[in-house]
Amino acid sequence: MGKTRLEAFSDGVIAIIITIMVLELKVPYHATVEALTPLLPVFLSYVLSFIYVGIYWNNHHHMLHACHKVSGAILWANLHLLFWLSLVPFATAWMGENHYESLPVALYGAVLFMAGIAYVILQALIIRSQGHDSVLKQAVGSDWKGKASAVCYLIAVFAAFYSSWLPQVLYVLVATMWLIPDRRIEHVLKTAKEEA
Amino acid sequence: MGKTRLEAFSDGVIAIIITIMVLELKVPYHATVEALTPLLPVFLSYVLSFIYVGIYWNNHHHMLHACHKVSGAILWANLHLLFWLSLVPFATAWMGENHYESLPVALYGAVLFMAGIAYVILQALIIRSQGHDSVLKQAVGSDWKGKASAVCYLIAVFAAFYSSWLPQVLYVLVATMWLIPDRRIEHVLKTAKEEA
């Protein structure tokens, strides 16, 4: 079974998720600066989530590049990841519209945490399908980024009830960590090619 | 006529269906647990429908893999299937927002029933286009899963007016039945390949 449709479907769902988020930027009735300012937190949370979904698309892209056989389990692990990503627009809007109050900020972190777990499951299934000398396994290594992200999300979820800035700092930190080009997979794939 | 665009278009429509369902999770105005709890039934019906649409995408994927010639009849049978699937978000939201009252639960079952019938029609047309030794025919066999699902949907539609839990049990049961990996088509295709 080919992976073309899996990629196409995932691209479609992620493209829709990243785009419908903007629908939560409700068009104000008046043409004044005052009408626009309440949208600022919604806009900022949109920017953050746009970057997060962009990171997921980017990494998903790399990961599937290294995957050759698509099993039923991989299909469902992929849908599981898309499910949690589909909740990002809701969490983003709730957080932005309530000006970063505790509960929405915690829920936002929880959705990111679950998406992270779903990503790790999908990654593990692809690695298992590749057998002993998995290229993806080598590329991911100890996956410290994935683990650090999960820990940061968890801290953010709990910190949301005590601090108004710590969770945001953590969310921005994790995003920045992933934005720094992740050449692990690219690199190992290249090396594997050159060795062959 | 190739099947690439048929797959691409179906992927697009199914990706949109599965994603716009989440728009029915209306963002609450307050940042409290009390504001979130009324969304629980909407969320649960979203999870159920996400799995159903995922199953359809998955099976559609396998079925078209076994299809080589796309006739006008197959094109329209496919659009017919997409039509009923496009009603799933409406039925899901109506059921969730009305806390699983009889009529919406029955309508939900009716939409699933019609989608099931549309799927069987599409399957029959593909099998007919493959002629005598249809690989898909062998793979599907007696199609007991399809038949059992249709019967369960029908029972659920009528049971909706007498029981509050039986239809839900049936919907979850059918979904579980399909979630258990359906290797029929994969298996027969593989065997056909090895024999050749």
Added chain:
Amino acid sequence: MGKTRLEAFSDGVIAIIITIMVLELKVPYHATVEALTPLLPVFLSYVLSFIYVGIYWNNHHHMLHACHKVSGAILWANLHLLFWLSLVPFATAWMGENHYESLPVALYGAVLFMAGIAYVILQALIIRSQGHDSVLKQAVGSDWKGKASAVCYLIAVFAAFYSSWLPQVLYVLVATMWLIPDRRIEHVLKTAKEEA
């Protein structure tokens, strides 16, 4: 310049158009038959438009199959067609929600008329790009279907102000005319292949 992205983009836009129409089926607040009945005209207009957009996708599919070179003019003629198709959800909802009153019914016809004209322009540009022995030219022939549709739409637009049923009959008639398998292009392409 390849046509793959043109097809992919058109598929994407048409898939979104056909799917967002269903968002106009607003989820009723109550779980009663009385709450559902006002949606019936909206539903019927959705069914009609779903079939129309399906026909356009189907014909677009065939037409581009016969097109090999994509010029800038063809790209813009295609966007022009997509523009008018993008107004179908609006016209559909206005017609359905106002229970088929004169003005919305006329607007619906006008949008279909403009989409028809846009289709003919795109077709003419593709034929011109193919030169003398255009396969598409042979396939389309006198294009009586296209001409008859345009005339029917125009009659429907004016009839909308005098009759409540004539426009609907015309819309259903045109759709039926196109639903009857249009093997012209398929046929000529096949013949051209066999001759070669």
Added chain:
Amino acid sequence: MGKTRLEAFSDGVIAIIITIMVLELKVPYHATVEALTPLLPVFLSYVLSFIYVGIYWNNHHHMLHACHKVSGAILWANLHLLFWLSLVPFATAWMGENHYESLPVALYGAVLFMAGIAYVILQALIIRSQGHDSVLKQAVGSDWKGKASAVCYLIAVFAAFYSSWLPQVLYVLVATMWLIPDRRIEHVLKTAKEEA
């Protein structure tokens, strides 16, 4: 790393952006001309933005045609462009619904300006990735169109607070400038091919 998924994802996002704009054409409750006329400015701004997004898709199409290697930087520059384009529906609706008042007209220009800058960044990254004899570099040349557009947007943003027609004239002018077939890339690519 292939560019197929980059194209597919961009096509998906642009297709959604161009289509969800039409959702801002809110279906009026009454079936009268009076109910329709307030939508005219919204409709006109929709037409303008449809053309702008069409131009971006068209140029993006050409530009990526000339791109062979997709780096991480190109991926993110592409997402950056999509981010600004995703704000077009919001800016369009705000401008149309407030009948072209100063602030929304300025914001519209600002979003177009930022999208233009993002496009130039993406273009520069692709040129850099092609090295010395970049085909795209030759094709774009001094990129006077890109520079003239940016200047026009900036003038429009400031003019919005003093004139009600000048910004609109500028927006239409820039769109027209791009609509006139841009054969630079096509031409240079063709020449490069013939020389080889």
